[in-house]
Every structure is written in structure tokens, then in C-alpha cells.
Amino acid sequence: xxxxxxxxxxxxxxxxxxxxxxxxxxxxxxxxxxxxxxxxxxxxxxxxxxxxxxxxxxxxxxxxxxxxxxxxxxxxxxxxxxxxxxxxxxxxxxxxxxxxxxxxxxxxxxxxxxxxxxxxxxxxxxxxxxxxxxxxxxxxxxxxxxxxxxxxxxxxxxxxxxxxxxxxxxxxxxxxxxxxxxxxxxxxxxxxxxxxxxxxxxxxxxxxxxxxxxxxxxxxxxxxxxxxxxxxxxxxxxxxxxxxxxxxxxxxxxxxxxxxxxxx
Numbered sequence: 001x002x003x004x005x006x007x008x009x010x011x012x013x014x015x016x017x018x019x020x021x022x023x024x025x026x027x028x029x030x031x032x033x034x035x036x037x038x039x040x041x042x043x044x045x046x047x048x049x050x051x052x053x054x055x056x057x058x059x060x061x062x063x064x065x066x067x068x069x070x071x072x073x074x075x076x077x078x079x080x081x082x083x084x085x086x087x088x089x090x091x092x093x094x095x096x097x098x099x100x101x102x103x104x105x106x107x108x109x110x111x112x113x114x115x116x117x118x119x120x121x122x123x124x125x126x127x128x129x130x131x132x133x134x135x136x137x138x139x140x141x142x143x144x145x146x147x148x149x150x151x152x153x154x155x156x157x158x159x160x161x162x163x164x165x166x167x168x169x170x171x172x173x174x175x176x177x178x179x180x181x182x183x184x185x186x187x188x189x190x191x192x193x194x195x196x197x198x199x200x201x202x203x204x205x206x207x208x209x210x211x212x213x214x215x216x217x218x219x220x221x222x223x224x225x226x227x228x229x230x231x232x233x234x235x236x237x238x239x240x241x242x243x244x245x246x247x248x249x250x251x252x253x254x255x256x257x258x259x260x261x262x263x264x
Contacts, residue, residue, distance in 0.1 A: 001044060003044055006043040006053055007036075011032050015029055017073075026069070028053075031067075034199070035055045038057055039055060039056050040055070041053070041054075041055045041056075042087060044079050052079050053067060054086075057162065058094060060165065061096055063264075064099075064162045065101040066161070066162070068084065068101075068110075081113065099119070102125075102259055102260070104256075105255070106255075111258060118262045122156075123155075123258075124256055125158070125240060125256070125257050126241075127256075128238040128239075128240065129237060129254055130225060130237075130251055132205075133225045134225075134226060135229070136226075138183060139183050139219050140183075141182075142192075147184070148189060152166055158206070159206075160196060160199040180193070181194070181195060183217075191212025191219065192211050193207050195224055201234070204234055204235055205228045205231070205235075206236070206237045206239065207239065209239075209240075210244055221251070242256065
């Protein structure tokens with residue numbers, strides 16, 4: 001067994017043993033070529049053939065681990081752990097201090113694997129789907145960090161199925177890119193949302209953080225529904241912390257995910 005960089009020719013043999021439990025088609029088929037150029041895309045090789053892969057991407061002080069796949073014939077042998085540990089070694093050489101990953105709450109084997117490597121559940125997030133529709137909203141684009149400082153109580157937000165640290169620099173960057181939505185009434189910010197375009201699914205909009213009053217959050221969801229309608233998006237995904245109680249017509253709650261964190 002050896003760990004090496006994944007290659008273009010690995011794609012077919014890996015996808016042959018990968019099938020998503022959600023749709024039958026594994027999402028890594030859509031991101032494979034991008035992963036070859038981004039971060040570290042690792043493969044576990046046996047007799048010249050890939051029997052496992054894992055992708056690691058790097059941001060400020062963090063490695064994000066995703067796409068861990070092992071051929072069912074080679075599971076329970078520690079190969080998945082070896083790939084994750086190699087990604088962590090690379091992160092340490094780059095002086096990153098934190099590793100994170102996201103796992104379905106129902107995937108108990110993967111959660112046990114992560115915990116055995118020193119990861120703990122940092123938070124839990126729900127995935128919701130929402131249909132694009134023409135809607136009216138009183139939401140505006142945030143222009144100042146002062147508008148939202150009382151509504152940020154999470155360490156992270158989601159962007160295209162990766163979670164990133166919320167800090168002063170990330171807030172400034174998101175404001176500059178016009179990605180922070182606010183609902184303001186009587187000069188007070190009552191709700192906050194962070195949106196983005198999915199890098200995994202074409203024509204999909206995402207909300208990666210949501211907090212505020214029921215009316216405020218509803219207005220933010222209406223804003224994104226309308227943006228999706230105007231852009232002819234296929235659907236809208238909302239990723240929101242489990243503690244945020246969302247209820248709205250057409251809002252379809254799908255799955256609960258565990259955000260796992262390890263200090264390196």
C-alpha cells in the first residue's frame with residue numbers, strides 16, 4: 001500500500017466503487033478535476049490500482065478534509081485513517097492549527113472513525129432545500145461589520161459544503177463580495193444570512209449561515225428564493241445550525257450533519 005497524489009486516470013476506478021447513498025451518483029464525480037488542481041488530492045494505491053481517496057483543501061489556519069472514499073473490499077483495515085492522517089501531516093507542515101470535516105449524523109461508522117482520530121463534534125447543521133420563487137423581501141446587502149456584530153455567535157459558516165472560520169477578516173471579505181444579507185428594522189439588524197453559489201452543483205444557490213428573528217430569517221429566505229428565480233436556479237440549499245428553528249412553507253428539511261473539529 002502507498003499513498004500518492006490522485007491522477008486523472010484514477011477517476012473511473014474510484015467512481016466504480018463509489019455510490020452516494022442519496023442519489024446513486026457520488027458528488028466527487030463533479031469535483032474530481034477541480035480537486036486535482038486544488039489543495040492535496042490523495043490516493044491509496046494497491047497493486048497499481050487506487051483503492052481509496054481523500055481530498056484536503058487549505059484556508060486560513062485550517063485544513064478541510066472531504067471526499068474520503070475506500071473500496072468496500074478494503075474497509076476496516078485502517079486505510080481511511082491513514083489518508084486522513086497524511087492530510088493532517090501536510091497541514092501541520094503548512095502550519096495550520098485546525099482540521100475540520102462534515103459527516104452525516106446517520107453515518108455512525110464515519111463518526112466513530114473521526115472520533116478515534118481525535119475529532120469531536122463541534123456543532124450540528126441541518127440541510128434544507130427550498131424552491132426558487134418570485135418573492136418580495138425587505139432584505140438589503142450589508143455594508144458594515146457593525147450591522148451584524150450582535151448576530152454572529154458561531155465560529156463557522158458554510159460555503160459550498162466547506163466550513164470556514166468567522167472572524168473580522170472573513171466578515172470584511174464577505175461584505176466586500178456582497179455575500180452578507182441583513183434584515184433591518186428601526187435601524188436595528190434583526191437577521192443575518194450569508195449566501196453563495198455552490199461549487200459542486202451547477203445552478204444551485206446556498207445559504208451558509210442564518211440567524212435572527214423569525215420574520216427576519218423569513219425575509220432572507222424570500223430574498224434568496226427571488227434571486228434563485230431571477231437566475232433560473234435549480235434549487236436553493238440552506239445549511240443552518242441545528243439550534244436555529246426554521247419553519248416556512250416550501251422549506252424541506254433533509255438531513256442533519258455533524259461538523260467535526262480537531263486541533264492539530
